[in-house]
Amino acid sequence: MRAKKSVPGQIGWWALYFAFPVLVVLLWEYICHFGSVKIYNMPAPEIILKDAFEKIQDGILLKHISVSFLRVLEGFLIAAVAALILGVLIGLNKYFERFTELVLQILKPIPPIAWIPLAILWFGIGESSKLYIIFYGAFFPILLNTVDGIHNVDKRYLELARVYEVDKWRLTWKMILPGALPSILTGIRVGLGNAWVCVVAAEMIAATKGVGYMLSNGRSMSRADDVILAMLLIGIVGKIMDDILKVISKRIMKWS
Amino acid sequence: MGEKETAVKISNLNKYFADLQVLSDISLDVKKGEFISVIGVSGCGKSTLIRIIGGLETLTDGEVLVNGETVKKPSRKVGFVFQDHRLLPWLTVEDNIKLALEKGTKDTDEIVDKYLKLVGLESFKKAYPTQLSGGMAQRVAIARALANQPDILLLDEPFGALDAITRISMQQELQKIWKKENITMILITHDIAEAVFLGERVVVMSSRPGRVKDIIPVDAVCHYQRTGSDFARTRDRIYQEFFRDEEMPFAYNI
Numbered sequence: 201m202r203a204k205k206s207v208p209g210q211i212g213w214w215a216l217y218f219a220f221p222v223l224v225v226l227l228w229e230y231i232c233h234f235g236s237v238k239i240y241n242m243p244a245p246e247i248i249l250k251d252a253f254e255k256i257q258d259g260i261l262l263k264h265i266s267v268s269f270l271r272v273l274e275g276f277l278i279a280a281v282a283a284l285i286l287g288v289l290i291g292l293n294k295y296f297e298r299f300t301e302l303v304l305q306i307l308k309p310i311p312p313i314a315w316i317p318l319a320i321l322w323f324g325i326g327e328s329s330k331l332y333i334i335f336y337g338a339f340f341p342i343l344l345n346t347v348d349g350i351h352n353v354d355k356r357y358l359e360l361a362r363v364y365e366v367d368k369w370r371l372t373w374k375m376i377l378p379g380a381l382p383s384i385l386t387g388i389r390v391g392l393g394n395a396w397v398c399v400v401a402a403e404m405i406a407a408t409k410g411v412g413y414m415l416s417n418g419r420s421m422s423r424a425d426d427v428i429l430a431m432l433l434i435g436i437v438g439k440i441m442d443d444i445l446k447v448i449s450k451r452i453m454k455w456s
Numbered sequence: 457m458g459e460k461e462t463a464v465k466i467s468n469l470n471k472y473f474a475d476l477q478v479l480s481d482i483s484l485d486v487k488k489g490e491f492i493s494v495i496g497v498s499g500c501g502k503s504t505l506i507r508i509i510g511g512l513e514t515l516t517d518g519e520v521l522v523n524g525e526t527v528k529k530p531s532r533k534v535g536f537v538f539q540d541h542r543l544l545p546w547l548t549v550e551d552n553i554k555l556a557l558e559k560g561t562k563d564t565d566e567i568v569d570k571y572l573k574l575v576g577l578e579s580f581k582k583a584y585p586t587q588l589s590g591g592m593a594q595r596v597a598i599a600r601a602l603a604n605q606p607d608i609l610l611l612d613e614p615f616g617a618l619d620a621i622t623r624i625s626m627q628q629e630l631q632k633i634w635k636k637e638n639i640t641m642i643l644i645t646h647d648i649a650e651a652v653f654l655g656e657r658v659v660v661m662s663s664r665p666g667r668v669k670d671i672i673p674v675d676a677v678c679h680y681q682r683t684g685s686d687f688a689r690t691r692d693r694i695y696q697e698f699f700r701d702e703e704m705p706f707a708y709n710i
Contacts, residue, residue, distance in 0.1 A: 356542055359512060362529070362530045363510065363532075363536045364532055364555070365530070366555060374555055378544070455586060
């Protein structure tokens with residue numbers, strides 16, 4: 201952890217954090233107004249800001265974000281539960297691992313967006329197809345990290361369990377799963393990030409609401425400000441979700 | 457000594473890792489309540505020896521009896537203290553000790569208190585291992601081993617990772633525990649002074665393959681006087697086991 205800084209040191213530290221984005225915005229502003237090269241369809245920051253304010257006042261912005269967020273949450277939670285259960289079973293049982301290995305290895309390299317056509321054929325363009333894509337995107341990172349985490353539990357602890365004749369139940373719950381927890385939490389963070397990426401992809405193809413819809417709608421309306429606004433929102437919401445998970449992870453792993 | 461029962465009986469033990477012979481024809485009897493130090497250079501197989509006694513490693517040939525029974529697997533009755541404290545970082549000191557106790561043990565709180573008190577850490581019950589120093593963590597590891605009331609305590613270079621000062625105080629503490637609890641202890645070490653200070657007998661091992669080179673009895677006076685001439689004499693004798701020819705003249709020039 202970083203050492204505690206004095207108050208002026210803190211200010212400097214935060215200034216450094218925001219300096220780069222401020223520079224980017226200033227440069228952007230400069231190019232839009234004074235640049236010798238005019239970039240078409242590149243609205244200045246204040247136009248995007250105005251667009252954002254209008255959409256906030258309409259409530260449209262919040263509607264799009266919350267629709268996407270709820271989709272992600274739903275798909276992610278289903279994926280997390282499924283991946284954790286399957287991951288623990290695979291991690292603890294080498295026969296089950298062998299049994300599932302080949303299918304999982306073939307499914308793993310197929311990117312979630314490759315499933316979109318089939319998902320639409322199967323589930324139509326309603327909620328289920330989007331949930332399926334999100335589920336798929338979140339599932340593998342959580343599964344693989346859970347299995348890896350269990351396999352990589354320090355062998356010295358397993359030796360300790362032999363010396364003290366620790367029973368299977370306590371070995372699993374007190375030694376193996378806590379030992380795998382850092383890796384599991386990493387999987388959950390990557391999984392949530394993926395789920396967020398997948399909702400955008402799914403909504404861009406078939407949706408009437410959501411940030412992905414904002415993107416594709418902006419393109420068809422030739423509204424570059426809408427497109428950029430949607431992109432920024434995707435980035436900001438993604439970062440906030442990751443931050444929240446980081447805090448939760450730290451809480452859970454209070455020993456480290 | 458002769459009438460005392462045997463705690464550990466090792467007869468003609470051989471151990472190979474694939475084609476490599478690690479231990480050759482080791483025979484050793486350890487009496488109940490005895491403190492044995494085993495000393496040797498790194499890689500001489502002393503750790504393998506204690507791991508075989510503890511049931512963590514299998515032997516290739518020969519026999520190891522603990523309390524008259526062949527060792528097949530580790531047992532709670534044979535405590536094992538590793539070089540690293542091996543406390544689970546996600547459990548408090550208290551829960552680490554409780555995890556090692558037999559399932560269904562009654563009065564676990566009393567047991568935890570008793571043994572933490574024995575190692576002088578009763579106020580660190582709720583601490584996590586990361587909050588402890590190396591010496592403190594190793595004391596918890598010893599408490600954890602003792603909490604199972606083992607007949608034998610095997611110590612595999614338990615103080616090897618500690619600084620010199622902490623190591624000495626830990627040695628004194630271990631000795632106190634040995635006298636108080638009357639447990640048979642086998643200590644693996646590469647520190648000559650440690651071997652002499654703690655052991656009633658010091659087993660000197662040679663390497664490649666590991667053999668028992670010599671067994672040196674230690675006078676009890678060495679167990680409370682690190683600075684006396686008896687201590688120095690015993691220490692020098694072991695020293696010469698390792699550096700027989702070249703270093704000897706210096707020892708007598710002073």
